[in-house]
Amino acid sequence: MKLKPLADRVVLKLVEAEEKTKSGIILTGSAKEKPEVAEVIEVGPGGLVDGKEVTMTVKVGDKVITSKYSGTEVKIDGEEYTIVRQSDILAIVE
Amino acid sequence: MKLKPLADRVVLKLVEAEEKTKSGIILTGSAKEKPEVAEVIEVGPGGLVDGKEVTMTVKVGDKVITSKYSGTEVKIDGEEYTIVRQSDILAIVE
Amino acid sequence: MKLKPLADRVVLKLVEAEEKTKSGIILTGSAKEKPEVAEVIEVGPGGLVDGKEVTMTVKVGDKVITSKYSGTEVKIDGEEYTIVRQSDILAIVE
Amino acid sequence: MKLKPLADRVVLKLVEAEEKTKSGIILTGSAKEKPEVAEVIEVGPGGLVDGKEVTMTVKVGDKVITSKYSGTEVKIDGEEYTIVRQSDILAIVE
Amino acid sequence: MKLKPLADRVVLKLVEAEEKTKSGIILTGSAKEKPEVAEVIEVGPGGLVDGKEVTMTVKVGDKVITSKYSGTEVKIDGEEYTIVRQSDILAIVE
Amino acid sequence: MKLKPLADRVVLKLVEAEEKTKSGIILTGSAKEKPEVAEVIEVGPGGLVDGKEVTMTVKVGDKVITSKYSGTEVKIDGEEYTIVRQSDILAIVE
Amino acid sequence: MKLKPLADRVVLKLVEAEEKTKSGIILTGSAKEKPEVAEVIEVGPGGLVDGKEVTMTVKVGDKVITSKYSGTEVKIDGEEYTIVRQSDILAIVE
Structure with missing residues (x-):
């Protein structure tokens, strides 16, 4: 079973808390936006989104920091995923 | 009796809870957006929507995950449907 | 006496509850949007609406499902009508 | 003394309640928008309004139904008028 | 001392209440927008305002009716003025 | 130390209250927008701001009246400044 | 480990309070926007952002004043960073 995101959407899988501690990444969230480190699992095709061209x-495989504000959580085959728009991704962690 | 959605609207029929359990899909909903798995029953023609070209x-037949936020529920001949805009569909489940 | 809607507006007349029961259409309304089955009585000319071309x-005669959200009710010669924008019409019932 | 509306504005004069009863028009207002039958007294020149071409x-003389939502009431020489944007006019009554 | 309004702004001076009574203009204000008769004292150059061409x-000298909603009051050399955008002016009184 | 504003931003320095009294300028502020007389200290380059060309x-040196609504106050080397967008400047005082 | 911001985003590192005192910069924050002096650590590629070209x-290395309104704080390898859009940067401090 697989999720194919539409338009500018991206399927993310949160990097586990253990892994976060190992890599030294600790996130401090404000009340407004809860940032999270997640791995990109699936990427939508982009194209015309709300009348604007999105590339x-x-x-897939990028580690990214997002603001969780408009994401939707889904659980498939026991795994939890988050679907966000690419514009909700703030930065890639290298 | 049949629903023909206008513009970028899509008629969906929720996949039954039983079926969801069988396929291993369990949805965790946030307070803001209640995601749902649904089957596409009818698809609008697209075209110019609010001055923007929508393809x-x-x-029909796609299983999709939506955010129920702006959908409208209708019951026809004893069956319940939901009408959403295509942009409210997050991903296709394969 | 006759209503000629401007721009992208459409004059609707609600289909009576009796008729709804006969045809098997029962509407379940959410708190946010109250869907209704109505017949199209008059159609505006379309054209440039808020700077965007609307077709x-x-x-006239279509049975449609609308979200009643932005409609305005008017009673003329004892008959009640609702005026909506075409974009408030979700689907045609066939 | 005369009002010359700017841009896409229209000066209206409410049709008296007596006249409304005679013609058989009775308006039922929702909480959100109070519809009214009014006569067009002056029409603005249209043109570029908020960067969009308005025709x-x-x-003058049209009987129209408006949503009173954004209108402004003015009393000149003892007569009350309402100034609305043309887009606030829903339909012409013929 | 003189005010030179920028962009699509206009400097107005309220017509005195006495004068209003003489000319027979009495304004009835709704809770939302307080209409006022004012004289145009200075007119901005127009041009590109928020990316849109404004003419x-x-x-100067026009008597206008405005909605006071977004105006700013200024007192210079003992005289009170109001600065509004031209789009806040509803009509010219002739 | 010097502030170089970006895009359509302008660095202002409030004209002292004493000076205001001398020149006869007294400002009456509404609850919504507190107008202020300030001197222009630095001017941003303009150009494309939010996709729109701004000139x-x-x-530098202009005395301006602003609505303080979206300004940000900064203190550098003991002097207080306010940074606003040019569109927040209502008029130049001459 | 390194943050690569997307689109028009910029990674900032707050200048320490001690340094601020030394340079004589003291910031007074309003309730709405808390201005901060920060150093630019990483700059996104710009390009088409929400359908608009951003340069x-x-x-990297610029000292900037931002409104902290839409920033997201991240801690990597024990260092705290803030990710903002370039449009949230008000001015460069020289």
């Missing part, structure tokens, strides 16, 4: 710049 | 990318 | 796709 | 389609 | 159509 | 029309 | 004008 997808993240790719 | 329909979902097709 | 009218519904025609 | 005036109502003319 | 100034009022001129 | 800077104020210059 | 990045800040560069």
